[in-house]
Structures are given as C-alpha cells and as structure tokens.
Amino acid sequence: MRRYESVIILDPEIPDEEIQGFTEKFTSLIKTSGGEIIKIEDWGAKKLAYPVKKRDRGRYLLLDFVGLPALIAELERQFKITEEVMKFLSVKVADEVDLGAFTAAEKPEASAAEPEPPAAPEQATAASAPEKLESVQASSEPESQPTTGDARSDAPLISAEPMEHGIE
DSSP states (O other): OOOEEEEEEEOTTTTTHHHHHHHHHHHHHHHHTEEEEEEEEEEEEEEEEETTEEEEEEEEEEEEEHHHHHHHHHHHHHHOTTTOOOOOOOOESSSEEEEHHHHHHHHHHHHHHHSSSHHHHHHHHHHHHHHHHHHHHHHSSSOOOOOOSGGGGGGGOOOOSOOOSOOO
C-alpha cells in the first residue's frame, strides 16, 4: 500500500455541517476501497493566488491516507464530479507503507506532538522581535571585517583583464 496526501479546495461558503458530510463521504470511499485514513485537517478559508470559478477565497482540506493506486483514480473522479470542490491535488508520499507499524508507532506521536510546537515559537518570536529590530538597526553600519562561512567569500575573484583563448 502507498501513502498519499490530497489537498482539496472547497467553496468557502459551505457550512461546517456540509464539510463534515464531505469528509465522511470521502473517508467511507477510502475505507471501502481498502485504504485507511491517517488524518484529516481543515486548514480553513484562505485567499487564493488567482480567481478559481469566480471566487478569490477557498476552504482548504488535507486528507492523509494509505491505499492502492486504483483508489486515487476513483477519489479524483469523485472530486471532479463534486460541485463543492473547486480544485484538488493528490500526491504520493511513500511507495511502501506498513499500515500496522504506522498506526501503532506514528499516529499517537503525531497527535501528542502537534499542540506544543506552535505555542513555543510564537512566544519566542513575540518576545525577541524588539531585540531583533534593535540589533538590525545597530548592525546597519558596514563591517570592516569579512564574514566567515559565506559561500561567496570562497569563490574565485573575477579579473577585469582579458583572457587568452589561443585564437589568433
């Protein structure tokens, strides 16, 4: 079995009850085809880069699942005929997935690890933002010493002298 991710952009004006029905419909489709759902994430409504079906916003959903290649063909066929779907993209994440090992090892860790990381970086960013601004303003003067570790400092210098090509 292979692991896939599908990102679906839905009409942003769909009520939450219909979105829950949409996810249940595709969850049952995946399970009846022999696949298994890993996670479903609702990323909410976001502004689109360009208008799609005369709309500038869309509601994003992520389906992370395991299944056979034939499942993708059926899933994408269903996405195409569902009116609420504005766009979708399915990507193969891994070729061979042991579903028993995945559900036992990774699923509990993923749910326990997700809530903590977003809180810590936000606090650190908010607290250190004024300090970073002051350090940028203080370091805006040109430095007299070259920086070390810069990839460009190891590059050969370009000479303004003409090169000989052996052509007369």
